[in-house]
Amino acid sequence: MRQNMFPIRRMRRSRSRNIQPLLRETAVTKRDLVAPLFVDENLDVARPIAAMPGQFRYPVETVAEVAEDLKKKGIHAVLLFGIPKEKDERASSAFDPEGIVQKAVRKIKNRVPDLVVITDVCACEYTSHGHCGIVGETKCGPDLLNDPSLELMDRIALSHARAGADIVAPSCMLDGVVASLRGALDSDGFEDVLIMSYSTKFASALYGPFREAADSGFAYGDRTTYQINPGNSREAFLESELDTAEGADILMVKPAGFYLDVLAEVATLGIPVAAYQVSGEYSMIKAAASQGWLNEKATVMESLTCIKRAGANLIITYFAADVAGWLDEEQ
Numbered sequence: 001m002r003q004n005m006f007p008i009r010r011m012r013r014s015r016s017r018n019i020q021p022l023l024r025e026t027a028v029t030k031r032d033l034v035a036p037l038f039v040d041e042n043l044d045v046a047r048p049i050a051a052m053p054g055q056f057r058y059p060v061e062t063v064a065e066v067a068e069d070l071k072k073k074g075i076h077a078v079l080l081f082g083i084p085k086e087k088d089e090r091a092s093s094a095f096d097p098e099g100i101v102q103k104a105v106r107k108i109k110n111r112v113p114d115l116v117v118i119t120d121v122c123a124c125e126y127t128s129h130g131h132c133g134i135v136g137e138t139k140c141g142p143d144l145l146n147d148p149s150l151e152l153m154d155r156i157a158l159s160h161a162r163a164g165a166d167i168v169a170p171s172c173m174l175d176g177v178v179a180s181l182r183g184a185l186d187s188d189g190f191e192d193v194l195i196m197s198y199s200t201k202f203a204s205a206l207y208g209p210f211r212e213a214a215d216s217g218f219a220y221g222d223r224t225t226y227q228i229n230p231g232n233s234r235e236a237f238l239e240s241e242l243d244t245a246e247g248a249d250i251l252m253v254k255p256a257g258f259y260l261d262v263l264a265e266v267a268t269l270g271i272p273v274a275a276y277q278v279s280g281e282y283s284m285i286k287a288a289a290s291q292g293w294l295n296e297k298a299t300v301m302e303s304l305t306c307i308k309r310a311g312a313n314l315i316i317t318y319f320a321a322d323v324a325g326w327l328d329e330e331q
């Protein structure tokens, strides 16, 4: 009689300490992770990024060692951002064969050939105005011009491919950029270079610390005319759908943690999806942990597990090296 008072399905049966690990649905591995790296032409020694404790800008002379160290820890891919010496209106240093990213790619591929090198393809670190491409007068004042900026992105991506980049990652949210890059890469013999599109990138307040990291704040205006409003999920899906049609090899949702519903939907498109756990997500956890308000490791692992659970095949995270260390400890 007594057993009828209980449901037949007791969920706690599956959560006993010895059974639970067998039934775990999602576990983060090193292969899921991509480590962003900042390389700065103005530096001789690594410089800490104050708004992102534990992160550095590296001089080109040492970036290959840092990359090799990541590979030894089991991280398989890095995403490179460059900070040039010279900025101008037209981002000339962004496509210079002797530019900071191009040099860094060559050094890394020389030293660690099997590490996957992804390059950020954008102009905002290279323009004096801080916008992501060519700026001109529009009916609402000065703003990013779409079509004139596409040619600039083609030149940047080609210079990265020639330096040896495995994957180019346009982050500018220009209409038509994936198709434009695909055409430029293919006609130059780079059919094998992948395009990871920042296909669904929101105009987020969480990019704040990155602006210090990459020196990419803007002189006027903001990026709300080319990035997506955080409240718009149908538009967010459509952006990734369009980049799929244009031939993107990998899609991206950025930021990650606040946008898991969008990530889950974009994952239904059937091609690999990266999620970018951005600077603000990193710095929030770091700040709370430094006060003793959150357990850093537990919070980081939970955040990454949930991003993977929502559908990410790859997670770009500033915690990559730490996670690799923690996973080793558990074995």
Ligand SMILES: [Zn+2]
Pocket (backbone or CB within 6 Å): 122, 123, 124, 125, 131, 132, 171, 172
């Ligand atoms: Zn940009």
